[in-house]
Amino acid sequence: MSGSRPVRSILLALGLGLVALPVAAGEQQGVVELFTSQGCSSCPPADAALKSLIDEGKVVALAYHVDYWNYLGWADTLATKDNTARQYAYAKMLGRNGVYTPQAVLNGRDHINGADLKGINGKLEAMNIAGKGLAVPVDAAVREDEIDIKIGAGDGKANVVVVYFNRQQFVDVKKGENSGRKISYWHAVRDIQTIGMWDGKPASFVLPASILKEGENGGCAVLLQKMKDDETPGPILGAATVMAGNAAN
Template sequence: MTDLTTDGGFAVVEMFTSQGCSSCPPAEELLTEIDDDARTRGRPVFALGFHVDYWDDLGWPDPFADAAYTARQESYARAFGSGRLYTPQMIVNGTDEFVGSDRRRAADAIASALAASPATPVALSVREFDGDRRVVVDVRAERPPPHAVVNVAVVERGLSSEVTRGENAGRTLRQDNVVRAFASVALDGGQARVEVRTPRTVDPQRTAVVGYVQHDGHRAVVGATAVDLAAESR
């Protein structure tokens, strides 16, 4: 199975968004640009779009929304001491947060993250990927901090939705790196096996698995890597 290790600077770019939010499409376009640039230049920048569910009862239920992603955003709000939820929100390496459509802030945060040295090199291997869309991942982390967790996100590119109600009614939204499955588990001796199950509609040719190690207290991300699922589906 594919095994990928990274040990240089990296940027995990988490964005909290919703198809029901009229200010979110520009931020989602920026997330796509960030991912495209990283792939073109071979840079370790990992983009993740978490669709929250608190817009769902305002006219348009986001098909990718999950209450667990809202809970994740809430955990960040507690860590930042703000208690504030909003979309679009972009968070880089768990500590730098700002409005998700702010191009300058995004560029500066990513550049700063890439220039830093990670404390925890991370290796990720896809152990199993079956026809039921069950993904089993092994993660190894060197020198993880105490109370570290490893997050595993399955992200899909090239998704398109026709929105018929709500603030984005009449728009066709194209979205990339949408989180389709997510799990967070404690590291045991720097290792973890993580299992997630994706929707059957997920296309492995457009899907990647991102693994990132995070401090469970102040939320700093200390190491990350990713692998495409396409190689595992042959």
């Protein structure tokens, strides 16, 4: 389980089922969704890599804690079944027979070891050059007690997905492969919600700012994401991030 292996893997059947920070399409390199676990000895370097991406501010960066390593002796305190289900849905989309940690899914199109920061940046750059980056403008900002979301024009249809996360959390891991480590986790996802559809025309959505919760530590990302079918996510066309405690003028 522990040791020099760079990536934890598991082969399971796919059948298991406020200063606002707008992220304009032309300003960002892409979306990085890291699937990680407190019970995975290979994950802390990937968690640190995600923090580096957040600090650089060039991508929308999200950490989905999964629960399938809990049997190793430590139940991930940030894991949800929905996070695990999203990773399995991506595996289906990618044509994979299983899932692993740490896995980074890029723009909903490809995946890579989440600790490979150079590889992540390289793949995102290649996607942008190939026209597979964030092509649709998305803006999200807190104004008084509302979150205003505006999506520009583009081609096709997509879901408007809101991913709620906590900006930072410290966890004292007491058991399992990372026993004795105090780890700082960033942008850990706590809920995922589809709030509407986009049909290629400019669209606006409004949410109550109270959904950010968690005081100054809350945030959310808005993802404009195509779907391969009702259960299978596809390419992300645009994205924006909003943090609690900050407001646009």
